[in-house]
Amino acid sequence: MVPTNRLITAASRAQLVRLQAAGATLIRSGETPPFAPDFAYSGTDEKVRSICRCHDDGTRVWFVAYPSTNAAVVRCSFRAVGTPELWDAETGGRFRPYDWKAADGRTEVTLPFRPCGSWFVVIQPGKVRSSLPLLEDPAKVMPQAVTEVEGPWELAFPKGWNCPDKVTLPKLVSWTEIPDGEVRYFSGIATYAKSVELPRGFADGKGRVVLDLGQVKNVAEVTVNGKAYPPLWRPPFRVDVTDAVRAGEPVRLAVRVANLWPNRLIGDEQKPADCEWGYLWDKLAIKEIPDWVKSGKPSPTGRLAFTTWHHWTKDDKLLPSGLLGPVRLVQTVGQ
Numbered sequence: 001m002v003p004t005n006r007l008i009t010a011a012s013r014a015q016l017v018r019l020q021a022a023g024a025t026l027i028r029s030g031e032t033p034p035f036a037p038d039f040a041y042s043g044t045d046e047k048v049r050s051i052c053r054c055h056d057d058g059t060r061v062w063f064v065a066y067p068s069t070n071a072a073v074v075r076c077s078f079r080a081v082g083t084p085e086l087w088d089a090e091t092g093g094r095f096r097p098y099d100w101k102a103a104d105g106r107t108e109v110t111l112p113f114r115p116c117g118s119w120f121v122v123i124q125p126g127k128v129r130s131s132l133p134l135l136e137d138p139a140k141v142m143p144q145a146v147t148e149v150e151g152p153w154e155l156a157f158p159k160g161w162n163c164p165d166k167v168t169l170p171k172l173v174s175w176t177e178i179p180d181g182e183v184r185y186f187s188g189i190a191t192y193a194k195s196v197e198l199p200r201g202f203a204d205g206k207g208r209v210v211l212d213l214g215q216v217k218n219v220a221e222v223t224v225n226g227k228a229y230p231p232l233w234r235p236p237f238r239v240d241v242t243d244a245v246r247a248g249e250p251v252r253l254a255v256r257v258a259n260l261w262p263n264r265l266i267g268d269e270q271k272p273a274d275c276e277w278g279y280l281w282d283k284l285a286i287k288e289i290p291d292w293v294k295s296g297k298p299s300p301t302g303r304l305a306f307t308t309w310h311h312w313t314k315d316d317k318l319l320p321s322g323l324l325g326p327v328r329l330v331q332t333v334g335q
Helices: 010-021 262-268
Strands: 039-042 049-054 060-066 072-078 083-087 100-103 106-113 117-124 141-149 153-156 166-169 189-196 208-212 215-217 219-224 238-240 251-258 277-280 283-286 322-325 327-334
Touching (some): 060 072, 141 189, 251 322
Antiparallel strands (some): 072 106, 083 117, 100 106, 208 327, 215 322, 277 283
């Protein structure tokens, strides 16, 4: 708020000019401040979160996050006027929005969000011509062909966890449903492998080919015909594999999946205790690091993991783990 009954220095006036250029609203004493939200949105009942950073040249950058596990297209309004760019923090891609307008001191942009997705929205003052690629409108991207990737799958486990080296799965199920060895208690990284024959006309260059893993518990890393892709850590577990597949050639898939640690610790609870526990801050904690841990030896009771806090019991429910699917190869094309 700017006082009207006193003089301000030249330096203060210059600072106010900079603040106003950056988007700040200056209000004289006695005036009623106008309601102009920095960020607003419509088109979803889910909470959309945002935070803004202002730069000295007048550029404003919003980080906009959509925490829902459902995809959505949201109309967002920003208190700035300029040319918007969309930056994808996950892939590093930069795009022009397919639908936007600037008027009345605001810029409106249509943002398509993946589940648990986010965008950096960069709005530069003035009419900046951008050579960035145009973001695809999800309403105009349609599946052209779908190939279901069914069993059998070969599943390989690392040594040292009381699991078989390999298991053949007629269909995808949680590791907790596999009776071999202690697979149901396995926590770590296991690898699925399969070769898929593409139907005629698939990967013919008329669209993009996307591998959709369906449901994954909890993180996956995909290799297609020897080409590795970045880890997939949130839904949807999909990756564009267009550059790795060729029409008429089989697709060799390898999917490394990591789950969480509770299953292994619950499995260890089926065996006798290998240390002493006591209460600390109302939680069960180890009384003393046992000698077998200090000397780097295995547990004398056959347990495979070690922790200083007692979070799980032998009767706790195991967590679904692994590649659950359904797995599909989808060829998409813009309308």
